[in-house]
Amino acid sequence: MKKKIALPKLSDEMKSAVLCAWLKQEGEEYKKGEPIYEIETEKVISQVEAEEDGIMVHQLVEEGDEVSVGAELAEVE
Amino acid sequence: MIYIETNSTDVFYNFAAEYYFAAIKPIDETVFLFWRTTPSLIIGKYQNTLEEIDNDYAIKHNITVARRMSGGGTMYIDMGGWQFTFIEKDKNGEIHFAEYLQPVIDALKELNIKAEFNGRNDLLIDGRKISGNSQYKLGDRTVHHGTLLFDNDIEQMVRATTVDEYKITSKSIKSVRERVTSIREHLEHDIDADEFKRLMVEHIMDGKSYKTYTISDEEKVILEKIADERFRPWEVVYGKNPKFDITNKKHFKGGTVEAKLNVNRGMITDCALYGDFFGLERVNELQEALVGCPYRKDDVIDVIKQHGLENMIHDVSAEELAELIVV
Numbered sequence A: 001m002k003k004k005i006a007l008p009k010l011s012d013e014m015k016s017a018v019l020c021a022w023l024k025q026e027g028e029e030y031k032k033g034e035p036i037y038e039i040e041t042e043k044v045i046s047q048v049e050a051e052e053d054g055i056m057v058h059q060l061v062e063e064g065d066e067v068s069v070g071a072e073l074a075e076v077e
Numbered sequence B: 001m002i003y004i005e006t007n008s009t010d011v012f013y014n015f016a017a018e019y020y021f022a023a024i025k026p027i028d029e030t031v032f033l034f035w036r037t038t039p040s041l042i043i044g045k046y047q048n049t050l051e052e053i054d055n056d057y058a059i060k061h062n063i064t065v066a067r068r069m070s071g072g073g074t075m076y077i078d079m080g081g082w083q084f085t086f087i088e089k090d091k092n093g094e095i096h097f098a099e100y101l102q103p104v105i106d107a108l109k110e111l112n113i114k115a116e117f118n119g120r121n122d123l124l125i126d127g128r129k130i131s132g133n134s135q136y137k138l139g140d141r142t143v144h145h146g147t148l149l150f151d152n153d154i155e156q157m158v159r160a161t162t163v164d165e166y167k168i169t170s171k172s173i174k175s176v177r178e179r180v181t182s183i184r185e186h187l188e189h190d191i192d193a194d195e196f197k198r199l200m201v202e203h204i205m206d207g208k209s210y211k212t213y214t215i216s217d218e219e220k221v222i223l224e225k226i227a228d229e230r231f232r233p234w235e236v237v238y239g240k241n242p243k244f245d246i247t248n249k250k251h252f253k254g255g256t257v258e259a260k261l262n263v264n265r266g267m268i269t270d271c272a273l274y275g276d277f278f279g280l281e282r283v284n285e286l287q288e289a290l291v292g293c294p295y296r297k298d299d300v301i302d303v304i305k306q307h308g309l310e311n312m313i314h315d316v317s318a319e320e321l322a323e324l325i326v327v
Helices: B011-024 B055-060 B098-110 B154-160 B193-204 B217-231 B280-290 B297-306 B318-325
Strands: A003-006 A016-022 A035-041 A044-049 A054-059 A066-068 A072-076 B002-004 B031-035 B040-043 B064-067 B075-077 B082-089 B123-125 B128-131 B133-138 B141-148 B167-170 B244-252 B255-264 B267-274
Touching (some): B011 B031, B011 B082, B011 B217, B031 B193, B055 B154, B082 B193, B098 B123, B098 B141, B255 B318, B297 B318
Parallel strands (some): B002 B031, B040 B064
Antiparallel strands (some): A003 A072, A016 A035, A016 A066, A054 A072, B082 B141, B128 B141, B133 B141, B167 B244, B244 B255, B255 B267
């Protein structure tokens, strides 16, 4: 089943982040716990891990884009 | 908390030590390092060197250029300043700065220095910056590092981070320039950089007898290997610049030439040269030959020479042409 993944809030002050790198490309499979993208916010680099096994279907933002907390980043299944 | 002395002023070796204790040999207790480096320009993980530093100035003045694994902007630091690092188990991926900065603020207070936070996780004295801080998270560890501008060459700092205005468009993280000051200027009784380190480490480690960990000879070899693979290569320092477009113009005897390039992961992905005094065929040949070439002067000179295009513009050498292409 297809669903969207969204940018999590990592601190009380966090409003947005720059999606710096996709670590899983479209069509690529991943396991729960594997990092799928990297963000920078408040001078912190964090890798965000998959909450469950899945496939990266479609990336909705480009590397370097600034996105708000809760914004949809990708379609996965 | 456990203190680890790296006994090194090599920025790459110190970054390797941080990485080692975060990713390869994590220790249950919080690790604390206090170190300094020979003059270095340290750029954030997703910054573009071209937009942040004067690389020619850095080369001329023996300033090392390094890319760290954490975010934020560019810092200049030399033997007059210190860096501190905390490495500890991550707390559910959440971001915390205060718990790392409070011990530093408290230690400075012992020296009668009143430092405070600003909104960008810097420490300030009277509104001027003395410490920039950033973090990276790797697996289940957080690495927090910060600078302490004790007695740095601020003139060199300003000069090395003054960049010519090339026409660059990119989505890289941009530095925020702030006014800085040296901690030493604010001391009631002058102490040197070594004494400052001793006092800071003692305050942060809560006394004179604290737990330490000694890096073994075997581990030193591993740290050098990590530095060689993950921090020293050109491909890391310059090759990891986020994708950018650049336009540069140069005036030669016969007229002006303009170069427009797209660069991605350190490689030229597209190139166009404009000028009205060279043959179209040869320009096309050079444009095509440059695609896939690393964005590095020596490599561009090699490509020009390999294709016999040194004299495509009258009286312009391969080196001069390369300086137009790679700024």
